[in-house]
Every structure is written in C-alpha cells, then in structure tokens.
Amino acid sequence: MKTRQVKVLGTGAYLPEKRVTAEDMDRRLGKPEGWVYKKSGVKVRHYAENESVSQMGAKAAFAALADAGLEAERLDCIICTNAVPEQPIPCTAALIQSEMKLGDSGIPCLDVNSTCLSFLAGLDLISYLIDAGRYDRVLLVAPEIASVGLNYSQSESAILFGDGAAAVVVGRTPAGESSGIVASRIETYGSGAALSEVRGGGSKLPSIAYEPERIADFLFDMQGEALFKKTSKLLPDFLKKLFGEGGVTLEDVALVIPHQGSAMAMRLLQRKLRIPDDKLMNIIEQHGNMIAASLPMGLHEAIRLGRLKRGDLTAVIGISAGLSLGGLLLEY
Known part of the structure; x- marks a missing residue:
C-alpha cells in the first residue's frame, strides 16, 4: 500500500468542567462502593452542562x-x-463552523459518522484528497455528549461513558x-448491528x-457480552491483515492508540496483540469512553505527554457499532 503524504499539524482537546467520579456513579446507581471502578476502569469522566456539541467542538x-x-481562515x-x-x-x-465565527467563510463542511470509528474513518477518507492535492489543510473535530443518551437501567454500559471533544489539523506532508x-x-459486519444501537430519533x-x-428505544442499548464475543x-x-498491508509488525510500532471503549476491550486488544504496557495508550481512567472523541483524544494525549514523537509509527485501532473494526498505521 502506497504511503499517503498526510501530516498531523496540530491537536487540541476540550473537557467539560463537571467531573463525575466512580464513587458518584456508585451512589447514583445504588451500587456498593468500588463497584463502578471495578466494572468500568473509569475513575473520572466529564459531563457537559449548558453547552452544545458544536460549542465543545469549536473549543477543541x-x-x-x-x-x-x-x-x-x-x-x-x-x-x-x-x-x-x-x-x-x-x-x-456547519454548526461548528458557525461557532468558530467562520459562518460566512465558505469553507466546506461535512460530517463523517461511523460511530466510535468516525475520526478514523474521516481521517482515512480525507487523506486521499490531501495526498491528491485537493486540500492542503483540513480540520477534523470529534465532539461528543454521550451523557444525554445513557440508559441507567443498563448500568454496565452507562458507567463507561464520558463527554469531551478532540480536534486534529492535518495537511500534506512537506517534501523531504x-x-x-x-x-x-x-x-x-452488519449482522452485529443490533448489538450496539439507539433505535429512536431517525x-x-x-x-x-x-x-x-x-x-428505552431513544437511549443507548448495548449487548456487551455478545459484542465482546463477536469482536474477539x-x-x-x-x-x-492490517499489519500485513502495512508491511510492519508490532515491533515496528512505537505506540498503540486504541479506542477507549472499556477496560475489558483494551485488555482483549492488549492480549491479542501481546502489547507491552509501555506501548499501549490508556486514558480511560480519566476520560471514560467518549465515543468518537476517544481516538483523537488518545492521539492528542500521546503527543502532549511525549509518548509519540515525530517519525514514530503508531497503530490507531478501534471497534464501533455496525459492527465495525478499524485500524490505521500512521507515521507521526
């Protein structure tokens, strides 16, 4: 596969002020202290209050x-x-563009939705246009407010999610x-479509x-055990196939950035790939599952913390409703 000449130019993130701890969730759900953290691996997640997806996206x-x-501009x-x-x-x-005070700029706007894999799918698609010279500088924004659609009667899925936004600016790689x-x-695999869904609203x-x-039809519904089995x-x-197409092995990868779906899902990935702890980007404790914002947030944090440096190869990997699996090998 020919390397697409696309470079990450900058990353940004935004988290709402409200922090919801595992202990807060224990009390809300009437569970024994420690139950939420043990089940989810999430210590703290953020919930949006009095702000919209587009406002959060503009800040990121x-x-x-x-x-x-x-x-x-x-x-x-x-x-x-x-x-x-x-x-x-x-x-x-378009709403994000307006929040950025660019409403009369004419800059083209569009959405790419593959649920939790939306950022990966968007970057994959736009990379061909950048590589071909159609665009030079593209902003990908992933803002999510998961908290409004949680079904607290399904406690094992409700405890996983948090709100937040991440953004990445990409451009064509300079010569040299x-x-x-x-x-x-x-x-x-559409046979797994009913394993993770929101049925109402369309x-x-x-x-x-x-x-x-x-x-319940208008809230998030996940059959966690069945989803885990199918994904496994x-x-x-x-x-x-992903690593074969890239002509690389895990030894060539400096860091694996997985979708922060759940602590259990990341343990599965780590076990299947035999990823050492120092090669796995795990931010779920302080963020929870932020749906499509999880992957770009993981990328942002990896760069901010110095765990990913220029020239490093990273594997961005995740699963999403659909059921879809996605992976991208990126030389940062």
Missing part, C-alpha cells in the same frame, strides 16, 4: 489550530467526525519529510413517535 478546534500555528475543509449529531439537520460541521498513513483498514422511529413508556472472533484476523 481552536486549541488544535493554535497548536498547528494556523489561522482558522486558512482551512480548506472542516469535518465533524462524531457519532451523535447536535441535530439531524444541518450537519454538525516522512509523515504519512502507511496502511488503513475498515471492516463492517426516520424509522422519529422523535414524534416518542412516548415515556418506550424511552474477528479481531485477530483483522489485525493480521
């Missing part, structure tokens, strides 16, 4: 632009890569530099059909 976007040393495209839009119409990217996407792969079950007695079967072959 400005942080990424500052990190890249780039003025917002110089962007060629803005892509929102999140799972839950702020509203059905228009695209959330080696940054780029070495390989990428996404596989979807055209099949529109908001006008909402009634209090069917609220698919993951080894998927990873073998």
Whole structure:
C-alpha cells in the first residue's frame, strides 16, 4: 500500500468542567462502593452542562489550530467526525463552523459518522484528497455528549461513558519529510448491528413517535457480552491483515492508540496483540469512553505527554457499532 503524504499539524482537546467520579456513579446507581471502578476502569469522566456539541467542538478546534500555528481562515475543509449529531439537520460541521465565527467563510463542511470509528474513518477518507492535492489543510473535530443518551437501567454500559471533544489539523506532508498513513483498514459486519444501537430519533422511529413508556428505544442499548464475543472472533484476523498491508509488525510500532471503549476491550486488544504496557495508550481512567472523541483524544494525549514523537509509527485501532473494526498505521 502506497504511503499517503498526510501530516498531523496540530491537536487540541476540550473537557467539560463537571467531573463525575466512580464513587458518584456508585451512589447514583445504588451500587456498593468500588463497584463502578471495578466494572468500568473509569475513575473520572466529564459531563457537559449548558453547552452544545458544536460549542465543545469549536473549543477543541481552536486549541488544535493554535497548536498547528494556523489561522482558522486558512482551512480548506472542516469535518465533524462524531457519532451523535447536535441535530439531524444541518450537519454538525456547519454548526461548528458557525461557532468558530467562520459562518460566512465558505469553507466546506461535512460530517463523517461511523460511530466510535468516525475520526478514523474521516481521517482515512480525507487523506486521499490531501495526498491528491485537493486540500492542503483540513480540520477534523470529534465532539461528543454521550451523557444525554445513557440508559441507567443498563448500568454496565452507562458507567463507561464520558463527554469531551478532540480536534486534529492535518495537511500534506512537506517534501523531504516522512509523515504519512502507511496502511488503513475498515471492516463492517452488519449482522452485529443490533448489538450496539439507539433505535429512536431517525426516520424509522422519529422523535414524534416518542412516548415515556418506550424511552428505552431513544437511549443507548448495548449487548456487551455478545459484542465482546463477536469482536474477539474477528479481531485477530483483522489485525493480521492490517499489519500485513502495512508491511510492519508490532515491533515496528512505537505506540498503540486504541479506542477507549472499556477496560475489558483494551485488555482483549492488549492480549491479542501481546502489547507491552509501555506501548499501549490508556486514558480511560480519566476520560471514560467518549465515543468518537476517544481516538483523537488518545492521539492528542500521546503527543502532549511525549509518548509519540515525530517519525514514530503508531497503530490507531478501534471497534464501533455496525459492527465495525478499524485500524490505521500512521507515521507521526
């Protein structure tokens, strides 16, 4: 696979002020002290209050632009890569553009949604346009407010999630530099679509059909054990193909950045790949599962903490509703 000449120019993040601890969740759910942390691996997550997805996204976007040393007006495209839009119409990217005071700029905006893999899918797609010279500077924003759609009667899934936003500015790799996407792969198995879903809110079950007695249809529903079993079967072959297409092995990878789905999911990935602790980016304790914001937040934190340096090869890997598996080998 030909390396796509795409470089990460800057990253940024935003977390809401409200912190919800594992102990807070124990009390909310009526569980014994320590139950939430043991089940989820999450010590603290953040919940949004009185702020929108687009407002959070704009804050992360400005942080990424500052990190890249780039003025917002110089962007060629803005892509929102999140799972839950702020509203059905228009695209959330347009709302983020407006929040950034770019509403009359004409900068094209679009959304890419592959639930938890939205950032990976968006970066994969836009990389071809950057590599081809269509765009030079693209902003990918992943803001998520998961807290509004949690079903607390499904305690083992409700305790996993947190809110937040992350953004990444990418551009064409300058001549003489080696940054780029070495390989990428996404596989979807629709036979697992019902294992992780929100049934209400679309055209099949529109908001006008909402009634209090069917609220569960409008909240997040996950069959965790079945999802884990199906993923466990698919993951080894998927990873073998991803690394094979890149012509690399785990030894060549400086850091693995997984989707922070759950502590259990990351243990599965670590075991399947035999990843040593110092090669695994694990931020779930302080963030929880932020849906599509998890992957770019992991990338942002890896760079901020110095765990990923220029020239390093990183494997960005995750699963999402669909059921989809995604992976991207990126030379930072």
